[in-house]
Amino acid sequence: MNCYECAAGSGPPRVAVAVCRECGVGLCTGHARVETHELLRPAGLGKTTTDLPARRVVCPVCAAAEASVPGPV
Known part of the structure; x- marks a missing residue:
């Protein structure tokens, strides 16, 4: 499989x-954007919460979309 963003x-x-x-x-x-969760x-x-954070991988589009959503008040 090839990278969608490159294609x-x-x-x-x-x-x-x-x-x-x-x-x-x-x-x-x-x-790939590797983040902790x-x-x-x-x-x-x-x-x-658990003692160690988990790893999650997201694409640049999803990372930008998540960053644009305001957090809880």
Whole structure:
């Protein structure tokens, strides 16, 4: 599978090494955005986060869309 972002642009095709968690497109190392994500788990009367954050991979389009949404007030 080739990188969708490379194929959509004018550059040469590159091999995809990851898949965007949100939209599912294949991504090369140059277009993959690796972020950390806190996991929540039930614990008694509330929720708590895990000790280590998880890894998530998103494409530049989904990363920009998520950044444009305001956070909770």
